[in-house]
Amino acid sequence: MAVRSNGRRQMLWYNGAMETTGVQITETLLELVAFEREQVRYHTLPPDGQSGIAVVRGRRPVLISAPHGTAHVRRGRWKTEEEYTSAVAWWLARQTGAWVMYVTHALDPDPHADRDDSPFKMLMADVLTGNAIRLVVDLHGVRGDRDFALALGTINGSSCPTYEPCIVRALEAEGFARSDSAPSLRRLVLNHPRYAGGVYRQTVTRFASEQCGVEAAQLEINAWLRVVQRLEAATYHREAPHFRGEPAHIWRLLKALGAVIAAVD
Numbered sequence: 001m002a003v004r005s006n007g008r009r010q011m012l013w014y015n016g017a018m019e020t021t022g023v024q025i026t027e028t029l030l031e032l033v034a035f036e037r038e039q040v041r042y043h044t045l046p047p048d049g050q051s052g053i054a055v056v057r058g059r060r061p062v063l064i065s066a067p068h069g070t071a072h073v074r075r076g077r078w079k080t081e082e083e084y085t086s087a088v089a090w091w092l093a094r095q096t097g098a099w100v101m102y103v104t105h106a107l108d109p110d111p112h113a114d115r116d117d118s119p120f121k122m123l124m125a126d127v128l129t130g131n132a133i134r135l136v137v138d139l140h141g142v143r144g145d146r147d148f149a150l151a152l153g154t155i156n157g158s159s160c161p162t163y164e165p166c167i168v169r170a171l172e173a174e175g176f177a178r179s180d181s182a183p184s185l186r187r188l189v190l191n192h193p194r195y196a197g198g199v200y201r202q203t204v205t206r207f208a209s210e211q212c213g214v215e216a217a218q219l220e221i222n223a224w225l226r227v228v229q230r231l232e233a234a235t236y237h238r239e240a241p242h243f244r245g246e247p248a249h250i251w252r253l254l255k256a257l258g259a260v261i262a263a264v265d
């Protein structure tokens with residue numbers, strides 16, 4: 001697997017001093033859609049000899065990971081793609097200079113249901129070995145009917161003891177709130193029993209923290225904050241073809257994750 005260089009360098013768009021314009025948001029959302037449409041094959045296995053996993057070298061000590069951006073096989077059954085997680089990971093890395101790993105093709109096996117020996121985890125181990133990476137942020141997606149915007153999982157604090165407070169602060173600074181009475185699309189939950197990041201499974205977060213010695217956190221993102229517009233190829237296109245996330249919420253997510261990456265030095 002070739003590791004590509006992250007060529008384009010841009011101004012730190014998440015700098016609080018910079019005004020956000022409607023044009024900026026619109027252009028960003030169009031970039032996400034174009035990437036998702038052109039680079040991510042939800043249900044197609046990679047061509048022979050290829051892994052279907054992209055790795056882009058970064059210059060910041062953070063690795064963004066998106067292992068479920070395509071359909072993936074868990075214990076013999078295909079699980080649905082977590083739309084736009086690959087696109088969000090790619091976009092954030094390009095904007096911030098973080099490292100990134102994302103899937104471009106259907107994945108077998110799911111790295112959350114392997115024996116820590118799947119190609120995704122082997123590649124991640126290679127990336128984490130010998131590069132100065134201090135935090136892995138593993139991005140995932142949940143359906144739009146969940147009662148939270150973001151679920152941060154740190155295996156009840158054990159996978160990310162140093163950076164968990166910075167991550168929570170960065171998310172709260174963008175308006176996400178750890179309150180049961182917050183509107184669902186602003187609500188942040190930490191170590192939700194179902195999304196704690198690896199209490200029961202051999203997750204990417206658990207692998208990075210326990211096997212590679214690099215702090216890691218899992219972030220589950222509600223569909224309203226990431227699915228810019230549902231593509232024809234998506235599994236859920238059949239039941240909700242016109243689904244579109246809320247641009248202001250998607251933008252808030254991107255800014256918050258940019259701030260998380262910036263907080264690690």
Ligand SMILES: [Zn+2]
Binds near residue numbers: 068140
């Ligand atoms: Zn997932």
